[in-house]
Amino acid sequence: MRKLFGTDGVRGTANTHPMTAEMALRIGAAVGRYFRRDASGVHRVVIGKDTRLSGYMLENALTAGLTSTGMNVLLLGPVPTPAVGLMTRSMRADLGVMISASHNPAIDNGIKFFGPDGFKLSDQAEIDIERLIEEGVSPAQAQNIGRARRVDDARFRYGERVKSSLPRDLRLGGLKVVIDCANGAAHRTAPEVLWELGADVIPVGTAPDGKNINLDCGSTQPRVAAETVVSHGADVGICLDGDADRVVVIDETGTVADGDQLMALLASSWSRADQLKGGALVATVMSNLGLERYLAGQGLRLERTAVGDRYVVERMREGGFNLGGEQSGHIVMSDYATTGDGLMAGLHFLAEMVQTGKKASELSRQFETVPQLLKNVRFGAGQAPLEAASVQSAISDAEARLNGQGRLLIRKSGTEPLIRVMAECEDSALLNQVVDGIVAEVEAATG
Structure with missing residues (x-):
């Protein structure tokens, strides 16, 4: 049984166990030792974070713990969680770390881990790491201490990867889009990507101060974004959470659609295009029964898992499926990403609007939900x-x-x-x- 790790990494109130600088240092040393079992060669880890004030403290403590075991640390700065999974693989790192408490309030924080393949760690890996944290690890010899450096273009690399998941000739010209970044990790990247694709962008939640992440904004509190869609006559609203790994969609009337509706749309569209692998969508036990009935009517299956996007991904990898997610808005498109990606999923919704010529309200209501x-x-x-x-x-x-x-x-x-x-x-x-x-x-x- 895991004691420290929860559904998605280690999480808690900042400066309170286990989210203290001391524990972050111990965690850093333990994961550094775990992923540096081979003492030869160069070992590196990438660290991203969202915009929480406590991110500075935890970033420094984790860096100290990791370098003490000989790991070289590449600091990405504020980037979405899916960017860490991407950069872990593209930079050939042994480990990826995201400092974020996702949709939680600013006083909370968390630490998520990605293996060298860019996917979140298994339960067994977390159990092994917890054992190392309890036992303590021996530091590297003085001449083998790791180095740390900043990577200045991480968000640009991520932005290009997200855009590349769309057809090269697709443009968003003519679409007025409200993008709510929850004062979080995507506060610069998401508006930039939408603008580069030609959308008329109306930003919300793009002024982080370390204390306002997810505060009256974002995917869990979309009221302001919905009001903005209506008042500006926008075509659609895209609401991300603090680390931009989940999304909800707002149609032109201000009505909010959750991840179930978005997954239904993508599964149906991909099936018609013969792109849906395995004839199934993977979702958790929280997804609405109406989604299951809708898919059955399309000749598709719903594969259910425990709550947590990493369990969704594990089932996708086991069964060879390429689409999954959670009702809360984690949408996993494994042809392009290793974890839930709110911005990417939002872009694919916009692509459906462009390609079908339909309004957001038509596309975001695929099935009648069971109460x-x-x-x-x-x-x-x-x-x-x-x-x-x-x-x-x-x-x-x-x-x-x-x-x-x-x-x-x-x-x-x-x-x-x-x-x-x-x-x-x-x-x-x-x-x-x-x-x-x-x-x-x-x-x-x-x-």
Whole structure:
């Protein structure tokens, strides 16, 4: 069992365990030793970050830990998470590191890792690294200490890679696009890429100050972007999160479409073009039942995984699939990227608009969703509310009531101290009753 790593790397409140400078140094030394098992040759690691104030602290601490084991560090500065996966492979690095807490508020931060192939680490690799963190590692000899240097053109390299995923002759001229960068890692790259492709760009969330990432903006809070789309008469809005690995789309009426609708569009389009490998889309247990029914109607399958885009990617690689993602907006197109890429997915939505001549509202409503309700309950340190007998009883009762009418999913978040209670059911009254009943018991168990 992993103690330090969660669904997506190590995450927590900055300057509080495990997101302290001391722990970041220990983590850096451990992963440096893990990926530098062969003492010969040159070993390098690329480090990217988003715009959080604590990123400076963690970047320096990780660099110290990594160089202490003989790793040479290449600092990319603020770049989207998918850029780290790309640069890890293109720069022939042994390891990639992204300092980000994704969609979380600015007081949080996290550390994500990519292997030399550009893909996120396996559970077993994380377990092995945790063991090294606990045991401690011996530093390199003085003459073998690593070096660190800045890479100034990382975001430009990434921007070119994102554009290359589109047909060379495709232009976005005539499209008025609101791009919300969540005051995060893509605050410069995303507007630049859209402008270079010919779009009329209206930027939102492009003034990071270290403390405003995801604050009233971005994919988790798209209200301002939706209002901007309507007030400017824009054709579409693209909302990224803090590290730009997820996206939601806003149509010309200000209506928000989640990752399920975007995946449905891409899967259907790619299938018609004979580009969808394996005849399937890979998504998590959180994706709406309506998506599964829609795909079945198209003669396609939905392969479900545990929550987390890395589990989606693992299944894609195992089955040879090339499209997957999460309802939250992580869209993985493995022909072009190794992880979720919000900007790339947004561009492919715009490409569909250009190629079909349809409005965003037509493309972003591919299927009717089955009513779905998700509620979160926060719990304290050391608490385990899902183990309480009263909660287990409430869950059993809810499953019995939903039998044949819907589905229930209860899980502990891998990135925040939250219990997530989700259900789907055509009967909205029953849906609210079962979710509220479980939430009440979880709240009672947490005091």
